[in-house]
Amino acid sequence: xxxxxxxxxxxxxxxxxxxxxxxxxxxxxxxxxxxxxxxxxxxxxxxxxxxxxxxxxxxxxxxxxxxxxxxxxxxxxxxxxxxxxxxxxxxxxxxxxxxxxxxxxxxxxxxxxxxxxxxxxxxxxxxxxxxxxxxxxxxxxxxxxxxxxxxxxxxxxxxxxxxxxxxxxxxxxxxxxxxxxxxxxxxxxxxxxxxxxxxxxxxxxxxxxxxxxxxxxxxxxxxxxxxxxxxxxxxxxxxxxxxxxxxxxxxxxxxxxxxxxxxxxxxxxxxxxxxxxxxxxxxxxxxxxxxxxxxxxxxxxxxxxxxxxxxxxxxxxxxxxxxxxxxxxxxxxxxxxxxxxxxxxxxxxxxxxxxxxxxxxxxxxxxxxxxxxxxxxxxx
Numbered sequence: 092x093x094x095x096x097x098x099x100x101x102x103x104x105x106x107x108x109x110x111x112x113x114x115x116x117x118x119x120x121x122x123x124x125x126x127x128x129x130x131x132x133x134x135x136x137x138x139x140x141x142x143x144x145x146x147x148x149x150x151x152x153x154x155x156x157x158x159x160x161x162x163x164x165x166x167x168x169x170x171x172x173x174x175x176x177x178x179x180x181x182x183x184x185x186x187x188x189x190x191x192x193x194x195x196x197x198x199x200x201x202x203x204x205x206x207x208x209x210x211x212x213x214x215x216x217x218x219x220x221x222x223x224x225x226x227x228x229x230x231x232x233x234x235x236x237x238x239x240x241x242x243x244x245x246x247x248x249x250x251x252x253x254x255x256x257x258x259x260x261x262x263x264x265x266x267x268x269x270x271x272x273x274x275x276x277x278x279x280x281x282x283x284x285x286x287x288x289x290x291x292x293x294x295x296x297x298x299x300x301x302x303x304x305x306x307x308x309x310x311x312x313x314x315x316x317x318x319x320x321x322x323x324x325x326x327x328x329x330x331x332x333x334x335x336x337x338x339x340x341x342x343x344x345x346x347x348x349x350x351x352x353x354x355x356x357x358x359x360x361x362x363x364x365x366x367x368x369x370x371x372x373x374x375x376x377x378x379x380x381x382x383x384x385x386x387x388x389x390x391x392x393x394x395x396x397x398x399x400x401x402x403x404x405x406x407x408x409x410x411x412x413x414x415x416x417x418x419x420x421x422x423x424x425x426x427x428x429x430x431x432x433x434x435x436x437x438x439x440x441x442x443x444x445x446x447x448x449x450x451x452x453x454x455x456x457x458x459x460x461x462x463x464x465x466x467x468x469x470x471x
Contacts, residue, residue: 113138120167129320143299143307146317187264188257196241203237206255227255264296334376341389350388362466367430373466387467392439394463400454407456422446
């Protein structure tokens with residue numbers, strides 16, 4: 092479905108982080124009674140990296156964070172930090188701090204007292220605490236808020252206090268458990284920009300937990316997608332978005348058109364797939380399955396080109412427009428194909444007037460570049 096030339100292959104950041112990782116979860120397993128919640132989790136985190144562990148509710152991502160933080164034990168594997176096994180190291184001796192979803196601020200303490208509490212319990216002198224608190228307040232943009240109490244702050248300001256409390260003891264890593272989930276859309280976007288900027292300024296590793304795909308893509312150097320207690324795929328955000336390996340990743344990270352078929356032929360990393368609508372060509376990211384195996388082709392709605400069905404377009408699917416919807420910045424065009432009765436093909440266009448000539452009932456050719464079609468292996 093078009094030219095085979097395209098961008099060079101992606102290089103996963105894990106190729107570099109696995110050389111000398113700061114943190115390494117090695118084949119971690121965890122059970123709650125008879126239920127296995129983590130199965131062979133292997134994650135390496137580089138120093139200064141913003142790593143996001145992404146997954147739906149119940150996937151095991153929060154359990155991973157709790158194991159790193161020392162709030163949960165492990166049933167198998169090793170948790171290594173800078174070459175040291177942390178299995179027997181208590182929470183208060185681990186070289187990182189956690190920012191929780193509910194912020195966990197002391198409401199009877201001022202902002203300055205909340206931030207300085209960790210230094211106080213370590214017995215640091217009052218003058219040192221005051222100086223460090225003032226510095227950290229400036230770092231998080233709350234220099235004038237030290238005397239206020241949590242109830243006098245907005246949600247975003249309380250989140251910054253929680254971050255300040257986490258960084259004042261100079262941890263080697265910060266763990267963040269869905270810290271932005273309680274914020275409204277605009278404030279959440281502001282805090283995303285602040286978080287990434289803060290991580291770069293501090294120059295330390297962040298391990299961030301979220302179920303929000305857009306948030307993960309916007310913040311991360313690398314994403315580890317967890318599903319049913321196992322790693323589904325990991326890599327840089329662009330790699331996961333453009334080269335999903337399984338139907339779960341294709342559906343979970345953004346929107347995709349999924350076309351089922353069997354692998355009919357292979358040429359390098361290109362697979363020819365026989366579908367009910369004809370033979371399609373897609374690019375694999377990883378080992379190709381055996382010929383005859385059931386696979387899927389994933390194509391994102393924004394990567395599809397539309398042209399009149401009367402035009403001579405090689406290797407195009409001809410489908411009929413079923414619906415056209417205005418979505419603000421975008422137009423969503425839904426099409427159906429007679430050989431795909433259970434499939435609605437989706438195409439997105441900018442709402443710039445270019446889709447004004449399309450109408451329901453119209454037959455159009457759908458085509459795309461071969462590097463924009465991902466070959467997926469169910470359960471792979």
